[in-house]
Amino acid sequence: MNRPLPALPCRAWARAYDRDTLAADTVAAAIVTILLIPQSLAYALLAGLPPQAGLYASVAPLLVYAVFGSSRVLAVGPVAVVSLMTAAAIGSLPPDLRADPQGAALVLAALSGAMLLAMGLLKLGLVANFLSHPVISGFITASGLLIAAGQLKGLLGIPLDGHTLPQLLASLAGQLGRVHGPTLAVGAATLAFLFGVRHGLAGLLQRLGLSAGSATLLARAAPVGAIGLATWASWHFGWAAGGMKVVGTVPQGLPPLGLPPGDPALWRALALPALLISVVGFVESVSVGQTLAARRRQRIEPDQELVALGGANLAAAFSGGLPVTGGFARSVVNADAGARTPAAGVFTAAGLLAASLWLTPALYHLPQAVLAATIVVAVLSLVDFGVLARTWRYSKADFAAVAATLLGTLLLGVEPGLVAGVGLSLALHLLRSSRPHIAEVGRVPGTEHFRNVQRHAVQTSERLLGLRVDESLYFANARSLEDRINDAVATRPALQHVVLQCSAVNAIDASALDSLEAIDQRLREAGLALHLSEVKGPVMDKLAGTPFLRALGGRVFLTHFQAVAALAPETLQARAGTPPAPTDAARAAAEPGVTR
Amino acid sequence: MNRPLPALPCRAWARAYDRDTLAADTVAAAIVTILLIPQSLAYALLAGLPPQAGLYASVAPLLVYAVFGSSRVLAVGPVAVVSLMTAAAIGSLPPDLRADPQGAALVLAALSGAMLLAMGLLKLGLVANFLSHPVISGFITASGLLIAAGQLKGLLGIPLDGHTLPQLLASLAGQLGRVHGPTLAVGAATLAFLFGVRHGLAGLLQRLGLSAGSATLLARAAPVGAIGLATWASWHFGWAAGGMKVVGTVPQGLPPLGLPPGDPALWRALALPALLISVVGFVESVSVGQTLAARRRQRIEPDQELVALGGANLAAAFSGGLPVTGGFARSVVNADAGARTPAAGVFTAAGLLAASLWLTPALYHLPQAVLAATIVVAVLSLVDFGVLARTWRYSKADFAAVAATLLGTLLLGVEPGLVAGVGLSLALHLLRSSRPHIAEVGRVPGTEHFRNVQRHAVQTSERLLGLRVDESLYFANARSLEDRINDAVATRPALQHVVLQCSAVNAIDASALDSLEAIDQRLREAGLALHLSEVKGPVMDKLAGTPFLRALGGRVFLTHFQAVAALAPETLQARAGTPPAPTDAARAAAEPGVTR
Structure with a gap:
């Protein structure tokens, strides 16, 4: 992540471009163009825009991506989930601002492009990491269902309103008599x-x-x-x-160059939706890009991808398009059809340009019901309820995040659902790490190894308490450690030494340092000593200059064994205590491949 | 933390109560009563309330705490910071709601009491952990300064308005000509x-x-x-x-029993301030209680403290008081004066009851300037700018949290300052853990130990990449690992095996599991294998049933040494590579007490 941003990744492949590559790219481009013509129309309609916007959004953005993108085969353009988010963002505007949906879509593309570009230049690609996989899975499944439900409009030939499942179903119930x-x-x-x-x-x-x-x-x-x-x-x-509703007149001509509308109220109202669209689009695009790059043992550069997608969206904003990102289906087709370089994207753009110049009259009679059916088939492949069962088995916290995002998106809409999911997954993560696993450890007889006393038959001493904290120490969990040690001191009268085995402590923040000082001081006042063992290099670097280390009542030991040998040598002769009745966990721990 | 809530901790000390304890508690109570009379008046005035509210808030709450509290010596009542927050909360109400400040204070106490009680019964004491020490330090220092600045009103005999430093200074500048x-x-x-x-x-x-x-x-x-x-x-x-302004008429009599006002708009408007008051008050009280308990090798039960403080605030709400918590100065005096049990609190409450019945006429002539001076002296001891220097040296992230809270509180007010500080410290923590320290490890020659190749002269193989991730794997950092491994695969043509040493991985969430699956699949498609070593017990328990482990291309090894011995035995004969030029970090790592 620390390499300088390669401003023009296209130079790498352009230098080695030869006739074979040209032939491969041309064939792939032809196939992708044919796929993209109906898809672009359909996703523009899904976003609530005139169909030609989809064609325009598949020309200039592809050219920009070909120059700046780090993936060899990613195909950008309008995609289902981003189009749904675009429709929802425009639909939630106050009435006066949503009078011009195409203008609003251009503002969204411009905002999203600027945000992606800024994140790329600031190397903030990691912002996307805060969309956890459960949140993405829940969101994609709910979006797929919402999109499919919305397509009943085209499939049944009735008007339908709403951006949530209850709204869509209520609207449907009132219109069932008018099915065409x-x-x-x-x-x-x-x-x-x-x-x-x-x-x-x-x-x-x-x-x-x-x-x-x-x-x-x-x-x-x-x-x-x-x-x-x-x-x-x-x-x-x-x-x-x-x-029967048909696509109708699609204007013939080049994409219209021009600026998005300048109304500041519109830009302000669309800022949050644009941020969500940026992050979701980026995550989708990077996942597709990484998957396809890895197959060929290539790699993509996430920060460079931000720049390229930012440029692609800005290009869409200035050429009559809508927010775009790298799409899964079209990229896979592109790769499978043999595309070798982003030049295939340039040829695809040329194909779509030709289509918007000459082919649009032929699209007049295309029934909207047919486009709706292609969307339904495409998005239902996104729906994956299995993730609920899988996360339920693996982790209840992750399940909660999936369920909250899924239900929130279906019932409240795409933005509240996504925000609720991200908030919940952050809160649950913090909650988990605020209750760290703290194991009392004892010596495995005859070795220099120390293990959890509840999982293994180990040797311990009444005078020495060895604790292994399985988490970095920071403000949210520092007090847990204080509580644990306070408990031990209050309940073990013979205790003289507390040794913290820090092998799993990857960082200690200022709050945790204060807690350690408080623990040390309280132990000293009670006549005990606090020691540390197996402190990691980076942690020790930071502790080195602190008053805590200077004042520490006890010592810092290289290994936990050395600590026990120095402080409670009788442990090394002691017999192992009776092990606890083997639990499931203990049995699992006894299997090969499991340490501690 | 998992023991059942001891509903009535007072039974423990009441059983063993004898004449000696009675004498000690009575002496302590007499001294604390004398201290509390002026303090209660002063903090009530600070909260913008009539002075008697302070006396009332020092009677019933003390009785309730004596029954439910787990600290032997904590003295509850109005305290400076909570009174400041009370004043700010009432001051920020819309004009129609702040017409009755005393009623608003009762609502705050009732809300705060209910929240603390609920947190205690739900064992959510850990919520308080999210106030990091830097945030608390910055907030307490800023509060001290704000309180001291506000007392210029009493010290100079002029009216002063405002809840932020700029407001107070502007108000002061306009009034300087009217100093008495x-x-x-x-x-x-x-x-x-x-x-x-x-x-x-x-x-x-x-x-x-x-x-x-x-x-x-x-x-x-x-x-x-x-x-x-x-x-x-x-x-x-x-x-x-x-x-000269004096305290004036303080009504004589018992604390007025009654309900807080029932206006729902008032309760809604005070909900967030009450939450912040609850958390700040709880953190202050628990810190005091733990410090004093540890000196005597006793302990306090944080969840029980929540119940007791919740009860104390409810008592204040129904007896004409204001929000209360355990105070530092009075608790230290109580402990130093020899208090042995919460019975001292009962006697103190009796003393203050006597004061509010018979002593109030004597307080008529007490100059407000004298009370203001006692507050200034008390709160300036809270001001600690040293924390800025200390956190700057230790960690820039912690410094940023202190500075943001300090400046936010001074410039924007207590609530925005606190919220900004908590938000920033959470964001910085997540940011840090989203960029984990990932070390490539090699074998320390002649041992079974593996260390960071950048810090130590170690043996490695071109065919095997050993990576130690110094962080739990979760959604925010899973992609970092993918990037790191993608990089390695793309740049090392001879690579055949990637071994993740998981000794510092304390948890793997569903997102990280997906990432591991993706890594494993990509490596397999590129002809490589992913292996794990030193997976911890609790982590292995969760991985055991997953498709990831069943599909894993490589193996799970008990130790990293076993992995290297099995996969790249030539490493064990290889000579150590040339160590890098020793950096500061490497030198520090070479000192005793530092591992890895």
């Missing part, structure tokens, strides 16, 4: 076809003799075929005249 | 006398032949003498008639 039959039929047929393709086509094609790679690519292309077929049918049979 | 000369003279003389007493009297008395104990007690009693003398002079010379 032909729209439902086309939507349901497309859904059935797409699910069939997703779950069986590749296997079928392989059994028909195609190679696995070709079968997969063809299966991925099938939806585009369906879209083409539906558009032809809609035109041929005049579905639009029968009341 | 005689008030200033009396105030300055009292200040000089009290500072003299505090810094020299005990020594002087000892040189005159008194024992150290008696000299200290006499020095502590001297202020009461000064107050008596000033009251007599004020009455005798008719200072009140000359325009």
Whole structure:
């Protein structure tokens, strides 16, 4: 993380660019372009914007990413979750500000771009770390459900309002009588076809003799075929005249260059949503990028990614787009289709530019129900309730974070859900580390090793208490240690020495240092001595100049064994105490691979 | 912390109560009563309340604490910092709600009492841990300065407004022409006398032949003498008639029993201030209680203290008082005067009850300037700018927390200052643990020990990378580890094995587990294997049932040495690499008492 930001990663691959690479990148770009045309339209509609915004957002941002991005195969553009967050952000604006959704989307992209760029230049990529995986999982699943529920609008041909599940369901209940039959039929047929393709086509094609790679690519292309077929049918049979909603007129032309609207109230109102969009988009993009880079033993530079995504969003803001990030499906297709360098992204941008110049009239008759079906199929693959069961088994705290984020997002909306999840996961983490595992340790007979007296048959002394604190000492847990030692002193009359084994103490902050001083002083006043053993280098560096160490009643020992040998040598002769009845934990501890 | 809450700690000492204890407690109570009469008046005035509220707050709360408290010598009542917070909370109410300050103080005491009681019954004493020592130090120093600045009102005989330093100074600047000369003279003389007493009297008395104990007690009693003398002079010379502000009529009688006002808007507005008062008061009280208990090798039970302080505040709320907590000065006097049990508190309450019944007419002529001087002397002992220098030397993060709290409290007020300090210290802690110390380790030649390659001359292998993570793995730092390993894999072509030495990993949350799975999978795809060594018992217990451990490409080794011996045995023959030039850190690490 400490290397200088490579300002132009493209120089590395541009130098070695040759004809083979060009051919590979061109093929990949052609395939991704075909995939991206309907996807861009659909995600723009999902964000509540005119369809062409999606095309525009897939041109300039790709060019910028190709220059600044550190991933070789990441494909940026509008993605489902970010489009949902964009819709929610615009929808929660006061009425006067949401009169111009496209302008608001440009402000969001500009704000998000500036924030990402700033985080990148300040090397603050670690901000994204505070979105824990449980929070992300809960959020993605809830977003997928919200998006799918919202698509009932297109699938049923009815108006639907709301940014939470209860709102959407209430709106749906009031509109059920107005379902448009032909729209439902086309939507349901497309859904059935797409699910069939997703779950069986590749296997079928392989059994028909195609190679696995070709079968997969063809299966991925099938939806585009369906879209083409539906558009032809809609035109041929005049579905639009029968009341079916179609994409309609998409203006032909270059992306419109221009500034986002300058209303300060709009910028202020969108600042928090833009921050959340930035962080969520960055996390999604980096996960995709890291996964794909690792397959080729390449790596991506998170801070450089921030710069590139920031630039991509600024480009979207100045060319009529919407917030963008690296998308999973398109990046995987890009990589699988053989893309070798970000030049593939440049060619994809050219393809989409051509589409927005010449292809848009052909999209007029594309039924919105078909686009809605492609979105539903795409987002339902994001829904993963299994994470609830997995986190429940592994850790109740993580489960609570998933559940809070999931329910918060579904019931309160994307922003409150995300904020609640992040807040809860931070609070639970602090709570856990504020109650550290403090083990009393004794000597494993015949060795220089010390282990938890509750898990092992070990030798101890009445005169010496050895405590191993399994946590860095800081303000939230310093008092726990005081309490533990106060307890021991009050209940063990023969006690003379307390030795803290610091092998797992990675840091001691000023509060904990005060606590150690207080412990030392109280022990001295009661006629006991406090000692330390196995203090780590970085911790000792900091303790070295402190009054605590100068005043310490006891000594600092290199190893816990040396401490016991010096302070309570009778322990080394003592027989091991009776071990406690073996518990599950103790049995697990006795298995190979488990220490302490 | 896991013992059941002893509902009535008083039963322990009441059973063994005898004539000796009675005598000791009575003497201590008499001395504390004399100290508390002026202090209670002064702190009530500081809170912006009529003086008798202070007396009432020193009766019922003491009785309740005597029954439920776990400290033998803690003396509860109004204290400086909590009274300042009470004044600030009432002062920041909207005008219609602050018309009745006494009613607002009762609501604060009731809310605070209920919160403390709830925290105690839920065993949430650890909430107080989130006030780090730097935050407390900065807050106490700033509070002392704010209180002292506010007392210029009494010392100069002018009206002063404001709850922040700029407000107080601006108010002072506008009033300097109206300073009341005689008030200033009396105030300055009292200040000089009290500072003299505090810094020299005990020594002087000892040189005159008194024992150290008696000299200290006499020095502590001297202020009461000064107050008596000033009251007599004020009455005798008719200072009140000359325009000097005196305490005036303090109603005679029992504390008024009754309910706090029921206005829901008032309760809502005071909820956050009450929470802050509860936490600050609890932390102050517990620190005092622990310090005094440790001297006698006793202990206090933090959760029981919450119950007792909660009860004390509820008692204050129903008997015309104000928020209370355990005070430092009075508890030390109580302990030094020989109090053995909380019965001394019962006798003190009786003394103050007697005072409020019969002594209040005698307080009519007590000049407010004298009370202001006693407050200034008391609170200036709280001011400690040294903490800035000490934390600066020890840790810049802790210094930032002190400075932010100090400046925030002085410039913005007690609540914003405290909230800013707590927020900053949490953020800095998370930031630190999100950038864990990850050391590459090699073998110390001829031993089974492994140390940081940057600090020691150790043996390593090109085929094996040993990493020791000096932090628990959780969501905020999981990505750091991924980055570190991605880096290594991309830059070391000969690498075959990555071994994580987990001796300092005290916990692995679900996010970190996901990261480990991702690392393992990426390494496997690149033809490498991930191994673990020295996993702790509690961590292994949790990992045991996970798909990560079942799928792990590598193995789990009991010790790091076993891992190296099995995976890269050539290391054990290799010569040590050239050690890096010794840095300060390396030299420190070479000193005795420092491991790793």
